[in-house]
Amino acid sequence: MSWQSLRPEWGLVLGSGLGSFVERMEIIAAVPYAKIPGLPQSSVAGHAGRFVFGKIGGATVLAAQGRVHLYEGKTAAEITAGVRWMHAQGVRKLVLTNAAGTCNPAFHPGSWMMLNDHLNLTHTTPLLGGPNFFDMSEVYSKALRAMVSDVAKELGTTLHEGVYAGLLGPQYETPAEVRMLRTLGADAVGMSTVLEAIQARALKMEVAGFSCLTNWAAGLHPGTLGHEEVLETGRNAAAQLADVLERALSL
Numbered sequence: 001m002s003w004q005s006l007r008p009e010w011g012l013v014l015g016s017g018l019g020s021f022v023e024r025m026e027i028i029a030a031v032p033y034a035k036i037p038g039l040p041q042s043s044v045a046g047h048a049g050r051f052v053f054g055k056i057g058g059a060t061v062l063a064a065q066g067r068v069h070l071y072e073g074k075t076a077a078e079i080t081a082g083v084r085w086m087h088a089q090g091v092r093k094l095v096l097t098n099a100a101g102t103c104n105p106a107f108h109p110g111s112w113m114m115l116n117d118h119l120n121l122t123h124t125t126p127l128l129g130g131p132n133f134f135d136m137s138e139v140y141s142k143a144l145r146a147m148v149s150d151v152a153k154e155l156g157t158t159l160h161e162g163v164y165a166g167l168l169g170p171q172y173e174t175p176a177e178v179r180m181l182r183t184l185g186a187d188a189v190g191m192s193t194v195l196e197a198i199q200a201r202a203l204k205m206e207v208a209g210f211s212c213l214t215n216w217a218a219g220l221h222p223g224t225l226g227h228e229e230v231l232e233t234g235r236n237a238a239a240q241l242a243d244v245l246e247r248a249l250s251l
């Protein structure tokens with residue numbers, strides 16, 4: 001069967017170090033971003049840049065392996081082109097994953113946080129030009145959160161819930177910025193996800209978001225931050241969320 005006729009209901013955006021989730025899938029087809037007109041290319045190590053259609057947990061899913069970020073010099077409209085493309089392929093439930101620093105002392109690196117809300121601190125949005133005044137009171141679906149939380153409990157997997165702050169990057173935060181984010185109510189900080197979530201909601205998709213807490217945000221612990229540490233922790237924790245999602249998709 002060609003991928004054009006698959007119409008997957010579930011979409012999955014895989015962040016830094018989390019691309020291995022695709023190894024769990026029975027792959028039907030892979031389409032490099034380069035083959036799709038209007039889709040920007042990622043230039044970041046650990047971001048492969050292709051869509052994979054496949055089966056997991058009994059569901060047909062469309063996974064985006066690697067994403068493009070604002071800090072690569074792209075616009076909000078450009079970096080959300082993949083979400084619009086996934087919607088056009090039939091996706092109505094979108095799972096966004098990312099690597100993030102934890103700014104909540106109770107949420108340790110190596111664990112996962114399910115997003116219950118976000119702070120869009122990128123100062124831009126994919127909705128420039130409309131739709132205007134779009135309702136954002138439940139970006140991350142309560143129903144999906146309840147379902148995934150039940151599955152995590154059943155599997156004995158720690159799954160925190162909290163607020164993700166999405167910043168422009170590409171530099172990591174200063175300790176003063178992390179203190180500011182904590183004051184604002186953030187539990188985790190990263191450089192993606194919020195614009196994709198906004199775009200997906202504007203297309204009436206149901207959204208779930210997960211942060212792999214790869215490191216303490218700056219200032220919470222002694223030492224400095226590196227992209228390698230982030231990728232390594234992401235790779236190690238990927239299996240935990242994959243187990244939960246695989247089970248959730250089989251329900």
Ligand code: HPA
Pocket residue numbers: 099100101102172173189190191214215216217218225230
């Ligand atoms: N800050 C921002 N983005 C990140 C971090 C962080 O500490 N870790 C992984 N992505």
